Amino acid sequence: MxxxxxxxxxxxxxxxxxxxxxxxxxxxxxxxxxxxxxxxxxxxxxxxxxxxxxxxxxxxxxxxxxxxxxxxxxxxxxxxxxxxxxxxxxxxxxxxxxxxxxxxxxxxxxxxxxxxxxxxxxxxxxxxxxxxxxxxxxxxxxxxxxxxxxxxxxxxxxxxxxxxxxxxxxxxxxxxxxxxxxxxxxxxxxxxxxxxxFSQRKSNSFLSQGQPLLDFFQNDADIYRLRHIKYYGELIEEYYSKVGKYPFEGDEDVPIYSFVANDMQKKFTEKGAPYPHKRYEFKRFISTLEEGLGREIKEYYDPQLSPVNTPNFYIYKIYDNTYYFAVHISKHYGFATKIAEHYYKVEITNRPVEGQRAFGLYELISNKNYQEVINSKPVKQGFFEDRANQFLYHTKGK
Structure with missing residues (x-):
């Protein structure tokens, strides 16, 4: 035991x-x-x-x-x-x-x-x-x-x-x-x-004291977040290879967003983008992938149930024929984009542009620093894997 x-x-x-x-x-x-x-x-x-x-x-x-x-x-x-x-x-x-x-x-x-x-x-x-x-x-x-x-x-x-x-x-x-x-x-x-x-009041209180617990938790959580961007990126690219387009491509004349959030995280996604857009439920994103791939897939969410410093959800966005998939992490690690203190973004796209910080999928996963993070061993591996297992088929009610 x-x-x-x-x-x-x-x-x-x-x-x-x-x-x-x-x-x-x-x-x-x-x-x-x-x-x-x-x-x-x-x-x-x-x-x-x-x-x-x-x-x-x-x-x-x-x-x-x-x-x-x-x-x-x-x-x-x-x-x-x-x-x-x-x-x-x-x-x-x-x-x-x-x-x-x-x-x-x-x-x-x-x-x-x-x-x-x-x-x-x-x-x-x-x-x-x-x-x-x-x-x-x-x-x-x-x-x-x-x-x-x-x-x-x-x-x-x-x-x-x-x-x-x-x-x-x-x-x-x-x-x-x-x-x-x-x-x-x-x-x-x-x-x-x-x-x-873990309310925002508590979060701010611990942050004001420089609580090392946040590092302790976030270091492990970042490992899983960065593994997840690879997981979803590979599914999206596999879908494209089989269907000939990306999920939701061509469905709307405005950007489409799908937030990777379970029922406990959804309330933190309510703000949305400040410009015209459509929002598709993550359940629809999963079912679209499964239909194109011809198999059931597992779902992985940010390990954090309430946000501390960074959003606790992932984002899939597509406009015209360009998609982006983003996760939020706590450190730079040599490749992330800083948004605010303790808040960094890692994003992949099918159309990377030189000088911008959205990677092509294979550019990211071949990055030496990225490889070092995802291959490191979490301190509380059992906790994070138990958390992930609770939501593997969440949109299907399993």
């Missing part, structure tokens, strides 16, 4: 955790990255503490609403310093899994560790910080650790201390929970749920 080899906290009691939600997980993973002021919490095999089916059904709806608004973890744990910005509920091998990504604007490491681990472990904790290690002190059941972590039990007491090396990038813990009278809720969910509350 995700957490093998990391520290493991095993406790037999979780009774004081907020049970107003009427569900509890059998296991909770905590991954805190102090340098990025970022924490990931994953609840595995979430079960109901009730035995009344009607009430369980109501609980399922309440949980759905909370995850969609990204306030499940806020409600569950009541953190003082962390805000949930993205949440998702997935059905994994017959189990309900809830994942939360949280950020903090709080700069005190001591407070942050005490807040996140104290609330999730559901007990009073004390934190010690030295040049060599970070210690977490608490009372409770036994602890088993692996990797570069150490754990000690004070002789003759129920007091424990966990030590992480100061130079490790992530502080990990797993809480195992022994539940009685549990009941499955997986049947109440018909699909995976994703929620995001």
């Amino acid at each position: 995700l957490f093998l080899g990391y520290l493991m906290c095993v406790t037999s009691s979780f009774a004081q955790l907020n049970e107003n939600l009427n569900v509890l997980p059998e296991e909770v993973y905590i991954g805190y990255q102090p340098a990025y002021k970022f924490v990931e919490i994953v609840e595995y095999n979430v079960l109901s503490t009730r035995d009344n089916d009607a009430k369980i059904s109501n609980d399922v709806q309440e949980i759905t609403n909370m995850v969609q608004k990204a306030n499940y973890c806020d409600k569950r744990y009541g953190f003082n310093y962390f805000e949930s910005i993205e949440e998702e509920l997935t059905i994994d091998r017959g189990f309900v899994e809830i994942r939360c990504v949280l950020l903090t604007e709080h700069g005190n490491l001591y407070d942050a560790i005490k807040d996140i681990f104290g609330k999730v472990l559901d007990r009073d904790v004390e934190v010690t910080i030295s040049d060599e290690s970070i210690g977490l002190h608490y009372f409770g059941d036994g602890v088993n650790v692996g990797g570069n972590n150490n754990a000690y039990t004070k002789k003759g007491t129920d007091q424990h201390v966990i030590f992480w090396k100061r130079d490790v990038p992530q502080l990990d813990a797993i809480l195992n929970i022994r539940l009685k009278n549990k009941k499955e809720i997986v049947g109440g969910f018909t699909k995976n749920i994703v929620g995001s509350e």
